[in-house]
Amino acid sequence: MADSGYMVSLSTLICKEDETCFDVQEAEEEEEEEEEEEENAKAMLCEEDSDEYVEMLLNRESCFCSATPDAASGKSVNSARSDAVRWILRTKALFGFSMKTAYVAVIYLDHFFMHRTTDSIKGKSWAIRLLSVACLSLAVKMEERKVPALSEFRTEDYRFDAEAIQRMELLVLGTLEWRMSMVTPFSYLSHFASKLQQHASEGVLWKAIKLVFASIEVMNLVDYRASVIAAAAVLAASDEGLTQTSVKSKMSTVSSCRSLDTDHVFSCYSLLIQETQKEKLKTSKGLAPPDHSVADGLSVDSSVDTDGTISFVVASSKRRRLQ
Structure with a gap:
């Protein structure tokens, strides 16, 4: 039976502020954040x-093998x-x-x-x-x-x-x-951009970074090596209409890319393109991401059981162990 002290009215957890009051301010803040993030991305x-440095990174990468997604x-x-x-x-x-x-x-x-x-x-x-x-x-x-x-x-x-x-x-x-x-994809971007493009530009690098972050919510980073994500992001930032054959052709011309699985690169490339198209569709329809804000609620303390596992206690006016 639940503690009566633990019961919380749902209405007290819902933000009641009028979002329209902040539209203009949020738009200005988003523009400033975009400019600041672009500067941070350059750093x-x-x-x-x-080629030697990239080879060293590829060797380090191999220590963390990619895994097949767990269907269970x-x-x-x-x-x-x-x-x-x-x-x-x-x-x-x-x-x-x-x-x-x-x-x-x-x-x-x-x-x-x-x-x-x-x-x-x-x-x-x-x-x-x-x-x-x-x-x-x-x-x-x-x-x-x-x-x-x-x-x-x-x-x-x-x-x-x-x-x-x-x-x-x-x-x-x-x-x-x-x-x-x-090792992250960002260590490879400049290298791959210079090899896969005739004229690499900061605009392409920034677009590649944005493509990665636009897909990070759905792309498990264990499924693709960092070098694969970097190559796919550069290709996607340069051309959104590549076929599997054209991706393989581009990859074969770069010595540092030959060790990469081109099927994985094309799979990642397709995912990046798919997600950026979804974002464009949302923008064109004027859809905003869902608001996940909730009022401050419960506090959690920890303890260690004898088998080394961690258990936690949730506190409201009274405390009860989370099941």
């Missing part, structure tokens, strides 16, 4: 693009992953973290899902949210100069104490075997 691109995970895990990625991207914007930081956090998330059974967290939104916080906080420690206190990582629906986040961080670290330095 994210790797200036070293020699089902739609529930895909939905949970999408929610986690959206939270990571929103929080990245809130704190002003780099695009690379957000990308690395999603890599951690996908590697965690690849190595851990998801049965224990299916249907538990608080567990997915805590995992999101842990992945982002670890990425921030790897990529950012200024690291916020764990208490600053607020979520809309739960308040996690520092101990809960730290214990989830340890679980992620253990699952990834403490291999946290990840």
Whole structure:
């Protein structure tokens, strides 16, 4: 039987502010953020693009083998992953973290899902949210100069104490075997752009980056190697009408691309094009992304069971253990 102190009126959790009041301000802020992100993206691109350096990256990449998607995970895990990625991207914007930081956090998330059974967290939104916080906080420690206190990582629906986040961080670290330095597509973009295009430009590189982030919610980063995503993004930014044959032909002319699976490149290329077309369709119809804002709700504390697993307690006016 549920505690009476735990009952919360749904109406108290719904944001009642009139969105029309903020339309103009939001449009201006989005334009400023776009310009700022483009500047940050330039700093994210790797200036070293020699064949030897790229070969070194490809060798590092092979340490993290791609995996076949788990058919048993089902739609529930895909939905949970999408929610986690959206939270990571929103929080990245809130704190002003780099695009690379957000990308690395999603890599951690996908590697965690690849190595851990998801049965224990299916249907538990608080567990997915805590995992999101842990992945982002670890990425921030790897990529950012200024690291916020764990208490600053607020979520809309739960308040996690520092101990809960730290214990989830340890679980992620253990699952990834403490291999946290990840190769990202951004290290390859300049190199591939110069090889796959006659005249590489910053505009193409920025478009390639935007294509990757436009697809990150649906593209599991474990399914494609970083080099494959980079090559596909450059090709998609240059030409949206390539066939599988033309992709193979372009890839064969670049020595550093010959080790890549061209079928994977075309598959990733097709996904990027598909997602960008969806975005264009939404824009043309004037559709905005769904509002996931919820008022501050529950706080979560952690404890460790004797078998090393983590359990959490949700608190309202009273506390009860989450099942």
